[in-house]
Amino acid sequence: MPIDQTIAVISDIHFEPVPGAGRPNSDIADILLHRAVARLNDIIRPDVTVVLGDLLNDAGTPGATSRRARLRAILDELESPVIVIPGNHDGDESAFYADFERPPAIVEVAGMRLLPFIDEDRPGYCASRRPADRDRFRLAREGFGGPIVALQHVPVFPDGAVDCPYNHLDAAEIIAAMNAADVTISLSGHYHAGFPPLRVGPTLMASVPALYCAPFSLSVVRLRDGCPEMESHALAVDPALQLCDYHVHSEFGYCAQDTSFARGADLAGRLGLAEIGFAEHSGQLYFLPDEYWNGECHRAGVDGIDPFISRMDDYLAAGTAVRGPGVKVGLELDFDFQGRAVLQPRDRQRADHLLGSVHRLAVLECEDPDPVEIVEAFLWMVDAIVAQGVDILAHPFRIIRREDIELNHAILDRVVTALHRTHTAAEINVHLGGPPLEFVTMCMDRGVKLALGGDAHHLLDIGNFAQHLAILEAAGAPADLNEVLFRLESCR
Ligand SMILES: [Zn+2]
Ligand SMILES: [Zn+2]
Ligand SMILES: [Zn+2]
Structure with a gap:
């Protein structure tokens, strides 16, 4: 009824x-x-x-x-x-x-x-x-x-x-x-x-x-x-599930609402998480807001970093205050139009974990881009990202979704293959809708680990996994989620 x-x-x-x-x-x-x-x-x-x-x-x-x-x-x-x-x-x-x-x-x-x-x-x-x-x-x-x-x-x-x-x-x-x-x-x-x-x-x-x-x-x-x-x-997750959220923004993010290191670290355990990982956008830490949003960061990449403008040291220093058991401080890496991580080598060593994200593509800077070219550029970028060593590919298909391009089996297969080859985890992120169920199933079948990401810009989204868990269940995940979920083993 x-x-x-x-x-x-x-x-x-x-x-x-x-x-x-x-x-x-x-x-x-x-x-x-x-x-x-x-x-x-x-x-x-x-x-x-x-x-x-x-x-x-x-x-x-x-x-x-x-x-x-x-x-x-x-x-x-x-x-x-x-x-x-x-x-x-x-x-x-x-x-x-x-x-x-x-x-x-x-x-x-x-x-x-x-x-x-x-x-x-x-x-x-x-x-x-x-x-x-x-x-x-x-x-x-x-x-x-x-x-x-x-x-x-x-x-x-x-x-x-x-x-x-x-x-x-x-x-x-x-x-x-x-x-x-x-x-x-x-x-x-x-x-x-x-x-x-x-x-x-x-x-x-x-x-x-x-x-x-x-x-x-x-x-x-x-x-x-x-x-x-x-x-x-x-509203809390069951602590027995031992869930981790490795995609939490901080007060250093240009799009942060009320998130912060101190409040996020405090909330994580109370909301039932086993571990929280902060991951600020690398491009936002190295570049000014204007340069980040107008594409300068993605055009110039690592060559455009001005040490007098970079806030990377401040970010990592502030993270040190909360870093410890159950609290990681990492980065969500931007990649420039040449596919290079916007990351200085010394900063790679200082981050507990790295997410890689396709936030922009050169082809999308042109007027009226061809969908076939967008998909090719996207797949090329995914290959470039995973080749440079990241733990998790964040919101894998967001940019494709934004362009309203259909995600067919061939695209999913190319991404799963890249992840599998490089032992990179796939994020389940529900902003703009979750990944296709088929993708989640393919990851599990091929041993690609899944990482749940709250992608919190608001404190309320830290470990806010009701939809993520529903996706896992619908995709046929095992009762013991530890078999399929990504977990950082130790500090890098
Ligand atoms: Zn009362
Ligand atoms: Zn009362
Ligand atoms: Zn992102």
Whole structure:
């Protein structure tokens, strides 16, 4: 049966940017929310997103407005409508709704009616609902046959039905009102472990886990013909998989958003990675932004490097501060139009790992280039790159994709052969769509290792491998991914 409606549920963000001032991971809660938003926009595409309270860890300390503004700016990137309600940590309701949009009593979206409740706090972190609010279920059902969804911070469930110490003191009355109005699902937060959905009469009742608690889950409700099913999506990768991300940009990148050595190195382990490798564009380290973007870097190549302009020493020095077990500092090499690495020999020795990328081709500088010539130039460049000794060919087909040229078997085979001959790994990079599944399968069949690359310019993309793992699964990867994934053995 087709899915009629999808609701994304996020709760208990508990954001506090000062490390140690909040709870464990409160200081990265904004990044977690950003990752959740990207996951929702790119993959889940819900009809509506609901945020069920405790956005801040403590709204009572100075700066609450700016902390809320940070979260608001992230939520504004959501492509779906969003409903935000406060929790017991969010303080004064009017201050809260000065920074977020106050939802109406009944929100109509995608053929559903969602009822956001702001209940009164009761001792023991419990709550109770005003009688007028309990009557909202009946009002919502009048003249409406579709799904009704209850939203609140503190859970609602029959006393004793789940092992959760927080409930509404008037849960029995609320449940009676929900059942009478044939409410489809009741969604809560507050209980950070969450509890699985429980059916009471026609109504499913669930409490979703806290976003700030590892593995940082968001929940998704899918309604098929009015029947709800719940899924959980972890934003961290499973540490047991021992995954590595060798393609992370730093504050030295000209296209960096919020990435940095310090924050990236700190986040990697918390997001479940076994190893992180920074890889800044070599051309951006040697050349000024203008020279990089206008093609001067790729025309002149290594001969055009001005030691007074180069930031390579600064980059490697800054990397030294974070380099260590599980943290590598390497380079994403640019190649000039003659196919030469934009890399000084002494810098090769100083990098832990090297990615090679086709970012530009001379043929593409001409007007109206012939697709056959583009493909030939591309394959020639791939051969040149792998011949010069790189660990990973980054985003192998991006430039071809950009030109809208079809990737046929012959092109894939030429690239796989070059990689195989030189023991170079192939990156799975999902910016502009992942590689063809056929390519991934061919690599595995011929023993070419695969490297997962977040290609992070935003912190949220570090080890953000949901799509990468889906590609591996679709390509028939073995359960033990270590058999097919690339891993740096040691420092070069
Ligand atoms: Zn909470
Ligand atoms: Zn709470
Ligand atoms: Zn690149």
